[in-house]
Amino acid sequence: MIMRAWGHFTGLDRARMIQESTIEPGSTKRYYWLDLWRYRELFRVLAWRDVSVRYKQTVIGFGWALVRPFLTMLVLTVVFGKIAGLPSEGAAPYALMVIAGILPWTFFSTSLSDASNSLVSNTNLITKVYFPRLIIPTAAVVVSFVDFLISFGIALVLMAWYQFLPSWQMLFLPLFLAIAFLASLGPALWVTMLNVKYRDFRYVIPFLVQFGLYVSPVGFSSKVIHEQWRLLYSINPMVGVIDGFRWCMLGGQSQIYLPALWLSLAVTAFFLWFGIRRFKTMERNIADLI
Amino acid sequence: MRYVFDTAIIVENVSKRYLIGHQSVEYEVYTTLRDVIAREARNFGRKAADFVRGRQIVQGDKIEEFWALKDINFEVKRGEVIGIVGRNGAGKSTLLKILSSITEPTTGRVRISGRVASLLEVGTGFHPELTGRENIYLNGAILGMTKTEVNRKFDEIVAFASVDRFLDTPVKRYSNGMAVRLGFAVAAHLEPEILVVDEVLAVGDAEFQKKCLGKMHSVATNENRTVLFVSHNLQAVQSLCDRAILLSDGRMVMQGATQPVVARYLGVGQYLAQGQSRLGQKVWSPDAAPGNSDFRLTAVRVLSPNGEPSGTLGTDGEVYVEFDFLVRRANTGLCVGFDLADAKGITLFRTYQTDLPQERWPPVKMGHNSWRCTIPKGFLNGGEFVVNPRIGIHNIFWLVHEDAVLRFQMVLNHGVSPLWNSLTAESRPGLVAPIFDWKSVEH
Numbered sequence: 001m002i003m004r005a006w007g008h009f010t011g012l013d014r015a016r017m018i019q020e021s022t023i024e025p026g027s028t029k030r031y032y033w034l035d036l037w038r039y040r041e042l043f044r045v046l047a048w049r050d051v052s053v054r055y056k057q058t059v060i061g062f063g064w065a066l067v068r069p070f071l072t073m074l075v076l077t078v079v080f081g082k083i084a085g086l087p088s089e090g091a092a093p094y095a096l097m098v099i100a101g102i103l104p105w106t107f108f109s110t111s112l113s114d115a116s117n118s119l120v121s122n123t124n125l126i127t128k129v130y131f132p133r134l135i136i137p138t139a140a141v142v143v144s145f146v147d148f149l150i151s152f153g154i155a156l157v158l159m160a161w162y163q164f165l166p167s168w169q170m171l172f173l174p175l176f177l178a179i180a181f182l183a184s185l186g187p188a189l190w191v192t193m194l195n196v197k198y199r200d201f202r203y204v205i206p207f208l209v210q211f212g213l214y215v216s217p218v219g220f221s222s223k224v225i226h227e228q229w230r231l232l233y234s235i236n237p238m239v240g241v242i243d244g245f246r247w248c249m250l251g252g253q254s255q256i257y258l259p260a261l262w263l264s265l266a267v268t269a270f271f272l273w274f275g276i277r278r279f280k281t282m283e284r285n286i287a288d289l290i
Numbered sequence: 291m292r293y294v295f296d297t298a299i300i301v302e303n304v305s306k307r308y309l310i311g312h313q314s315v316e317y318e319v320y321t322t323l324r325d326v327i328a329r330e331a332r333n334f335g336r337k338a339a340d341f342v343r344g345r346q347i348v349q350g351d352k353i354e355e356f357w358a359l360k361d362i363n364f365e366v367k368r369g370e371v372i373g374i375v376g377r378n379g380a381g382k383s384t385l386l387k388i389l390s391s392i393t394e395p396t397t398g399r400v401r402i403s404g405r406v407a408s409l410l411e412v413g414t415g416f417h418p419e420l421t422g423r424e425n426i427y428l429n430g431a432i433l434g435m436t437k438t439e440v441n442r443k444f445d446e447i448v449a450f451a452s453v454d455r456f457l458d459t460p461v462k463r464y465s466n467g468m469a470v471r472l473g474f475a476v477a478a479h480l481e482p483e484i485l486v487v488d489e490v491l492a493v494g495d496a497e498f499q500k501k502c503l504g505k506m507h508s509v510a511t512n513e514n515r516t517v518l519f520v521s522h523n524l525q526a527v528q529s530l531c532d533r534a535i536l537l538s539d540g541r542m543v544m545q546g547a548t549q550p551v552v553a554r555y556l557g558v559g560q561y562l563a564q565g566q567s568r569l570g571q572k573v574w575s576p577d578a579a580p581g582n583s584d585f586r587l588t589a590v591r592v593l594s595p596n597g598e599p600s601g602t603l604g605t606d607g608e609v610y611v612e613f614d615f616l617v618r619r620a621n622t623g624l625c626v627g628f629d630l631a632d633a634k635g636i637t638l639f640r641t642y643q644t645d646l647p648q649e650r651w652p653p654v655k656m657g658h659n660s661w662r663c664t665i666p667k668g669f670l671n672g673g674e675f676v677v678n679p680r681i682g683i684h685n686i687f688w689l690v691h692e693d694a695v696l697r698f699q700m701v702l703n704h705g706v707s708p709l710w711n712s713l714t715a716e717s718r719p720g721l722v723a724p725i726f727d728w729k730s731v732e733h
Contacts, residue, residue: 023399024395
């Protein structure tokens with residue numbers, strides 16, 4: 001009956017219309033990435049949900065995305081710039097240098113902690129519906145991205161205040177933002193899965209983030225680090241990203257130290273590869289463990 | 291090539307294993323700090339080892355394998371509506387989770403041709419802070435609808451749920467019923483090729499349930515739609531499904547036309563589980579039987595009207611509770627009876643053979659006796675009940691005073707009115723559900 005009704009379609013059409021799938025133990029979806037693309041609508045909606053819920057029932061709403069980085073900048077500028085008297089990069093005002101570090105760092109750290117908690121906090125979805133699980137941690141990052149865009153306003157205001165004109169390097173900013181995104185995604189994918197299996201990891205990430213603020217060159221310039229340790233220091237992928245941000249935003253005032261950038265990139269790439277690999281293997285059993 | 295078009299789902303040898311942990315009894319009585327520390331250290335050692343090997347952490351110190359599903363095989367033709375019935379814990383939900391790719395089978399294989407949408411819960415992913423309107427789009431996307439699809443059906447969904455006045459109110463301010471209605475309304479407007487539905491009709495008030503059932507009818511009768519439907523609501527299964535599958539303890543006991551499968555489910559007893567008390571009977575070996583040297587209780591059974599031991603019965607028939615016992619020395623004060631309690635342990639009633647006028651007491655024979663108590667039809671409510679034997683010598687001592695030696699499940703299906711039938715409820719409020727007389731009175 002159905003065969004006859006479909007008689008006038010070509011074989012190719014049929015293959016497209018009827019989606020075949022096999023569920024077997026240990027089988028990753030054959031079209032893993034295609035599947036991800038098919039669910040882009042859900043990605044969009046989940047990201048939109050997280051963004052619109054973030055500041056509901058708060059008085060200043062998106063103002064929080066301005067207040068937090070602004071106060072952090074104030075504190076770090078006073079502590080490192082005034083009290084400790086550390087040098088800025090070139091002739092750039094210290095506050096501006098600090099904000100160029102805080103913006104990528106905040107983006108990185110909120111992405112990392114939101115994405116790491118994302119699977120556990122979406123338990124009800126995971127146990128009731130199928131979709132490529134990768135959507136959840138990546139959608140969580142979108143929230144940090146929106147925050148980043150808002151906080152960027154502070155940088156613009158500061159630049160106007162100091163009458164500091166950025167130059168062509170500014171065009172490379174999205175590139176470094178993308179690196180920050182990938183640098184947070186890799187470990188986040190791994191940790192969010194571990195979090196499902198071993199709930200210990202929800203204590204690890206806040207600690208790492210708190211710790212990372214001082215280990216990464218947020219409140220100070222990475223030039224302060226002694227030359228012989230510089231490369232080793234750049235194993236922290238955020239060193240390359242923050243240096244990159246400063247290079248973009250402070251124009252000619254900041255030089256980029258290329259070996260460090262390459263090392264940071266390599267570490268980022270490794271964690272991304274590792275994170276996705278671990279995520280893909282653990283994803284299959286997630287509904288039983290969560 | 292043929293099966294691609296005629297068969298929507300092929301399930302081959304599917305099994306699913308879970309690991310469950312127990313706290314072994316001997317450790318529970320530990321009292322000294324030293325022992326507690328020793329035990330915790332041992333548990334920590336095991337957990338750490340599991341962590342290093344990347345295995346799942348299981349609480350407790352004894353780990354057991356549990357097969358939620360074992361060797362399931364069946365096929366579903368395109369356009370068929372299949373009901374899956376079975377007691378709680380029979381593996382129905384696990385099966386649906388495997389079919390909808392939420393979890394993978396431990397062994398076996400499922401081949402599916404068509405887009406699957408699963409509806410295992412009403413309103414999955416509803417966010418309390420978002421408004422009704424926003425949640426419709428959110429829930430739609432989660433169930434696999436595109437934005438244009440939701441747009442096209444938006445008015446229908448709102449009308450079906452009748453929440454139009456509250457569209458821009460956050461869902462956290464909704465009553466339970468409203469949220470559920472909205473959830474079902476979105477789900478009801480899904481149009482996948484294969485729909486997997488779990489127990490969603492058991493929500494909302496009676497009127498809304500009727501509406502849902504009607505909607506399910508129209509969804510199911512669409513001839514290109516394949517539907518797998520799990521429910522405890524047997525009348526819904528009977529009216530919706532062409533075929534049914536009976537699961538028990540993770541195994542497929544029967545598949546075929548809906549009527550015989552449901553009948554078997556209701557009267558199944560002996561075919562069902564391996565556990566003795568699940569059979570609708572509990573049998574003791576003579577030396578382990580409760581009682582004393584003069585009296586031994588050897589078996590307790592719950593029987594369906596056809597006299598078969600059964601773990602699940604309909605309220606539209608009598609329930610027989612049978613006691614087998616051995617008497618070695620007769621005592622005129624022997625009272626045989628039981629308490630019937632619900633799953634929470636609340637006693638509905640106690641009954642003894644000695645409640646009857648003395649001339650109707652069954653005679654006590656030396657040796658083997660088998661006595662049967664009849665609980666009338668149309669009396670019990672739906673739900674789980676337990677039998678607590680109360681056997682003793684009148685005013686002297688108890689011979690058997692044990693709780694919950696036998697459990698059985700009642701399915702409420704004795705409604706005779708169009709306004710009360712089991713389409714609308716698994717059970718009524720109250721411990722019993724008798725039908726009483728009503729009439730108008732002239733004064």
